[in-house]
Amino acid sequence: MARRTAEEAEQTRQAIAAAAKQLFIQQGYQATSMEQIRESSGMSKGSIYYHFKSKEQLFMYLLELNMVDWIYKCTERFKLASNATEKLYAIAHHFAHDFENPLMQASMEFSGTKGADPEVIEKIVEMSKFPLPLILDVIKEGIQQKEFAEDDPEGLALLLYSVLGGLGMIQFDNYSLEELEFIHRKAIDVFLNGIRA
Amino acid sequence: MARRTAEEAEQTRQAIAAAAKQLFIQQGYQATSMEQIRESSGMSKGSIYYHFKSKEQLFMYLLELNMVDWIYKCTERFKLASNATEKLYAIAHHFAHDFENPLMQASMEFSGTKGADPEVIEKIVEMSKFPLPLILDVIKEGIQQKEFAEDDPEGLALLLYSVLGGLGMIQFDNYSLEELEFIHRKAIDVFLNGIRA
DNA sequence: GACTATACTGACCGATCGTTCTAATAATGG
DNA sequence: CCATTATTAGAACGATCGGTCAGTATAGTC
Numbered sequence: 001m002a003r004r005t006a007e008e009a010e011q012t013r014q015a016i017a018a019a020a021k022q023l024f025i026q027q028g029y030q031a032t033s034m035e036q037i038r039e040s041s042g043m044s045k046g047s048i049y050y051h052f053k054s055k056e057q058l059f060m061y062l063l064e065l066n067m068v069d070w071i072y073k074c075t076e077r078f079k080l081a082s083n084a085t086e087k088l089y090a091i092a093h094h095f096a097h098d099f100e101n102p103l104m105q106a107s108m109e110f111s112g113t114k115g116a117d118p119e120v121i122e123k124i125v126e127m128s129k130f131p132l133p134l135i136l137d138v139i140k141e142g143i144q145q146k147e148f149a150e151d152d153p154e155g156l157a158l159l160l161y162s163v164l165g166g167l168g169m170i171q172f173d174n175y176s177l178e179e180l181e182f183i184h185r186k187a188i189d190v191f192l193n194g195i196r197a
Numbered sequence: 198m199a200r201r202t203a204e205e206a207e208q209t210r211q212a213i214a215a216a217a218k219q220l221f222i223q224q225g226y227q228a229t230s231m232e233q234i235r236e237s238s239g240m241s242k243g244s245i246y247y248h249f250k251s252k253e254q255l256f257m258y259l260l261e262l263n264m265v266d267w268i269y270k271c272t273e274r275f276k277l278a279s280n281a282t283e284k285l286y287a288i289a290h291h292f293a294h295d296f297e298n299p300l301m302q303a304s305m306e307f308s309g310t311k312g313a314d315p316e317v318i319e320k321i322v323e324m325s326k327f328p329l330p331l332i333l334d335v336i337k338e339g340i341q342q343k344e345f346a347e348d349d350p351e352g353l354a355l356l357l358y359s360v361l362g363g364l365g366m367i368q369f370d371n372y373s374l375e376e377l378e379f380i381h382r383k384a385i386d387v388f389l390n391g392i393r394a
Numbered sequence: 395g396a397c398t399a400t401a402c403t404g405a406c407c408g409a410t411c412g413t414t415c416t417a418a419t420a421a422t423g424g
Numbered sequence: 425c426c427a428t429t430a431t432t433a434g435a436a437c438g439a440t441c442g443g444t445c446a447g448t449a450t451a452g453t454c
Contacts, residue, residue, distance in 0.1 A: 002400085002401050002402045002403075002448060002449040002450055003399085003402070003450035003451055003452095004400085004401060004402080004450080005401095005452095006400090006401095006451090008401085009400080009401060012401080012402085026309070027309040027310075028309035030225075030227040030228060030306075031227060031309040031310050031311050033440075033442080034441080034442060035441080035442090043402080043403095044402060044403045044404065045403080045404070045442095045443085046401090046403055046404070046444085046445085047403075049442095049443065049444075050400090050401065054443080055442065055443090105305070108302070109225055109227075109302075109306045112223070112225035112229075113224075113228050114224065114228050129367075155379075155380065155383050156383075158367075158380060159360070159364075159380070159383060159384050159387060161363075162360055162363035162364040162367055163356070163359055163363055164363070165366065165367065166358075166359035166360055166362045166363020166364070166366065167356075167359040169305065169359075169363065170326075170355075170358070182352075183356070186349075186352050186353075186356060187356050189391070190356060190388060190391035190392055191391060192391070193390065193391035193392070194386070194387035194388060194389070194390035194391030195387060195390070199418060199419035199421095199431050199432040200418095200419060200421050200422090200429080200430055200431045200432070201421080201431060201432080202420095202422095203421090203430085205431090206430075206431060206432095209431080209432085230410075230411065230412080231413080232411080232412090240433090241432060241433045241434060242413085242414090242433080242434070242435095243415085243416095243431085243432060243433055243434070244431070244432050246412095246413070247430090247431065247432075251412080251413080
């Protein structure tokens with residue numbers, strides 16, 4: 001079998017991407033082999049390299065997709081929030097539910113890969129910070145609206161990002177989604193309490 | 198050259214451990230090869246495997262050493278603190294200065310390794326949470342002494358651990374030690390403000 | 395229906411992985 | 425001083441890595 005229609009080809013591409021994404025999340029970048037991706041996707045080695053020119057590029061593709069999706073969903077949630085405080089809760093909620101974002105873990109691990117293209121590494125490090133500007137904007141808004149006390153917005157943003165990022169990185173295998181959500185909400189509670197005007 | 202005195206052998210062992218530690222911190226577990234450790238330590242493959250029976254065991258050895266050292270230093274700092282609040286600052290200070298603790302990153306990455314002994318994985322996951330009990334104790338103390346508001350200590354401990362852990366995991370390549378310390382101090386400021394009695 | 399570009403296969407590549415093995419040497423115990 | 429054993433070196437192992445390539449089959453084009 002060979003030469004599918006363009007539509008079928010796109011399905012193949014997505015099947016590979018989906019399998020790769022799951023494996024990268026479960027095992028990290030280095031621990032996932034192209035052979036595993038081949039097996040899991042049901043496609044052939046050649047097909048994978050037809051659609052993606054390297055493991056690095058495949059990973060990058062997934063990261064970009066994930067980032068766009070993350071930002072989109074987050075701004076969607078923002079529409080329902082009437083002030084900065086609610087937006088912070090929205091972000092926390094988003095982090096808690098973000099079973100896709102574990103790609104962040106993989107992307108941090110990626111940086112250490114030997115022989116990796118330095119350009120790609122820098123790009124990925126850069127990309128891994130994508131939620132920061134969003135958080136920063138909300139905090140600036142909160143300060144401007146007198147919801148939060150006057151303070152260094154950049155520092156606070158970095159702080160909140162670390163909290164949520166840190167929460168996401170800890171091994172929560174034995175926590176339910178409800179518990180996860182609770183912890184993230186509590187994080188915002190304490191944080192808000194700490195910066196309240 | 199061969200057969201050194203027991204003392205020299207111990208030096209060899211430590212040289213290997215030191216080289217490995219640095220590499221694991223810089224590159225992570227999987228990205229660090231035994232060949233690199235050999236090159237960096239200046240010893241031979243055979244010597245490495247004479248002292249450590251596998252890469253896994255070498256890593257475990259470093260983790261345990263690191264954990265013991267961490268806890269010791271931390272309890273030392275606690276002696277200078279007169280209340281729970283100061284102890285929290287001490288912990289933050291310790292996290293900020295902890296250029297050794299990045300092993301935590303490597304240990305989280307390790308979990309994903311294929312073919313890794315499940316027993317070892319569980320042991321490492323367990324070990325990676327070692328600062329939690331310490332933090333928990335301090336928070337309990339703070340609540341009991343009415344420094345902090347009545348609240349769920351476990352939740353707060355997990356939260357603070359995530360903050361500090363998260364701060365440690367973010368790529369801070371372009372931050373100075375002063376800035377690092379400042380950020381960690383700020384984290385405690387906000388946290389304390391958020392839980393103050 | 396001939397031709398071409400596209401989509402895919404699977405065998406194969408050299409490099410590198412963690413690990414093992416043998417041999418050589420020197421400190422140690424008798 | 426001899427036998428033993430602890431400690432090192434470094435060649436070699438099989439497995440697996442990411443990646444390539446020649447070949448094949450079909451959808452689209454004329």
